[in-house]
Amino acid sequence: MKLILASTSPRRIEMLNKWNFDFDYLHPLFKEISHDGNPVQTAVLNAYGKAKSLQKDYYKSIIIGLDTIVEIDGEIIGKPENKKHHKIILKKLSGKTHRVASGIAILYKEAFLIDYVVTYVAFREILNVEIEDYISSNEGLDKAGGYAAQGIGSSFIKSIDGPLDNVLGTPVFAIREGLYKINRVQKNMRGAI
Secondary structure, eight states, X not given: OOXXXXXXXXXXXXXXXXXXXXXXXXXXXXXXXXXXXXXXXXXXHHHHHHHHHHHTTTTTSEEEEEEEEEEETTEEEOOOSSHHHHHHHHHHHTXXXXXXXXXXXXXXXXXXXXXXXEEEEXXXXXXXXXXXXXXXXXXXXXXXXXXXXXXXXXXXXXXXXXXXXXXXXXXXHHHHHHHHHHHXXXXXXXXXX
16 A cells, blocks of 8 residues: 655655655645644644645545644744744744644545654754854755754754654654554454445
8 A cells, every 4th residue: 555745855755765664755735824832733733734635636545744843932933934034043942942743644545643743852052153154054944943953953952852753853653653553443444344
């Protein structure tokens, strides 16, 4: 049975390939939404919307939708709009703990599974010169929260409480568990018919 990732994110594709998932990927036909101050709800609804947007055309495939949100002090932090905005984001995160929430939606025919993973990331105090250097690297421009935990941005992290793969934007272990559960549900549904 075919597995489809409702995302064209190079980072997500790379991580799933690294963990030997057999999948295709497609751009979801869904415009992301935001529920201010509620990263879990936002991530879950976006993940479900992405997966659901492909289900009509790929009904016989397992579709995975993912969304990762960064939140600090009740404010959802998206991707930097420009270098000035990038600087504002990094200053907000400096010396504080933020929350990274990933929503997971797995759809297969009539069965679906919704889940989420939350990780708390504490940043050390970041010097202004480090912020300027990091912005010049362009590394965090396309990432929620404006940093890449798998790159130079890892030097800002003081501690992580929760799964690291979630901070990388692809909670692999939660996805594996979800696929196992959706398979069990589908088998039980077939047995009940």
